[in-house]
Amino acid sequence: MRDLPAVSAAALVTFAGAGPGAADMLTLAVARALAAADVVLHDRLVSPGVLALAGPQARIIETGKQGFGPAMAQGDISALMLAFARAGHAVLRLKSGDPAVFGRLDEEIEALEAAGISWRILPGITAASAAAAALGASLTRRGRNGELRIVTGHDMAGYAEQDWRALARPGAVAAIYMGRRAARFVQGRLLMHGADPATPVAIVENASRADQRVIAAQLGSLVADLAGVDGPAVLMLGLAPRAAEAAVPDLREALR
Numbered sequence: 215m216r217d218l219p220a221v222s223a224a225a226l227v228t229f230a231g232a233g234p235g236a237a238d239m240l241t242l243a244v245a246r247a248l249a250a251a252d253v254v255l256h257d258r259l260v261s262p263g264v265l266a267l268a269g270p271q272a273r274i275i276e277t278g279k280q281g282f283g284p285a286m287a288q289g290d291i292s293a294l295m296l297a298f299a300r301a302g303h304a305v306l307r308l309k310s311g312d313p314a315v316f317g318r319l320d321e322e323i324e325a326l327e328a329a330g331i332s333w334r335i336l337p338g339i340t341a342a343s344a345a346a347a348a349l350g351a352s353l354t355r356r357g358r359n360g361e362l363r364i365v366t367g368h369d370m371a372g373y374a375e376q377d378w379r380a381l382a383r384p385g386a387v388a389a390i391y392m393g394r395r396a397a398r399f400v401q402g403r404l405l406m407h408g409a410d411p412a413t414p415v416a417i418v419e420n421a422s423r424a425d426q427r428v429i430a431a432q433l434g435s436l437v438a439d440l441a442g443v444d445g446p447a448v449l450m451l452g453l454a455p456r457a458a459e460a461a462v463p464d465l466r467e468a469l470r
């Protein structure tokens with residue numbers, strides 16, 4: 215194995231992806247940064263198994279929940295990060311999945327840039343990748359979808375508007391993050407734009423974790439199919455678990 219790049223002494227703040235939950239879905243670079251960090255500022259969705267890889271010297275601080283608004287205001291998180299970095303500590307800003315996907319990464323980078331503090335990014339496996347693996351499905355497929363959309367169910371203003379016409383097309387594939395509470399809105403918008411109610415929407419809850427659950431839902435019954443799902447879940451529009459694929463008329467149509 216070739217040598218891994220060393221942690222740069224100049225990078226005071228490392229933004230890192232903790233992956234979808236399972237500790238063995240971390241990159242070696244993130245595991246190394248965890249072992250070396252003085253301070254770990256992590257989001258709620260980062261699992262205890264991942265945090266256990268931090269060194270004994272590390273102060274571990276949870277910055278709050280994801281979903282409908284952060285528990286700690288964004289400005290406070292940035293201020294905390296700045297204070298530790300200014301004091302010379304190696305700060306690891308650990309976010310679930312990949313820090314560049316719905317991770318408010320730019321806001322935090324801008325705060326560091328304004329203060330002249332150096333930073334770097336170590337990517338992670340995003341929930342959509344872990345969900346696709348759980349389904350045994352491919353995110354892109356020749357003849358079906360040459361594009362993959364990563365969308366959020368809601369943003370700061372409330373439920374998020376998307377290009378519903380494109381998403382409603384047969385064969386469209388999208389990973390809908392933070393979609394559980396927005397499911398009725400998403401379902402309504404897609405049906406309004408002509409999507410077939412039989413369109414598969416695989417629900418993957420707790421992807422990669424021991425309590426992972428896969429539900430082969432359809433657009434028309436999405437809200438009912440989500441009953442009982444209360445963990446982090448990604449809605450995989452246009453995808454069905456491989457075993458259920460043959461039973462989905464829409465997919466057969468798209469693949470012909």
Ligand code: SAH
Pocket residue numbers: 234235259280281309310311312313314315316317339340341342344345390391392393418419420421422423446447448449
């Ligand atoms: N940066 C993260 C996403 C943060 S937004 C990433 O790249 O994965 C939080 C949303 O991510 C959750 O509402 C859920 O939709 C999704 N998510 C995160 N972890 C998940 C998991 N293990 N299984 C399913 N969905 C997950």
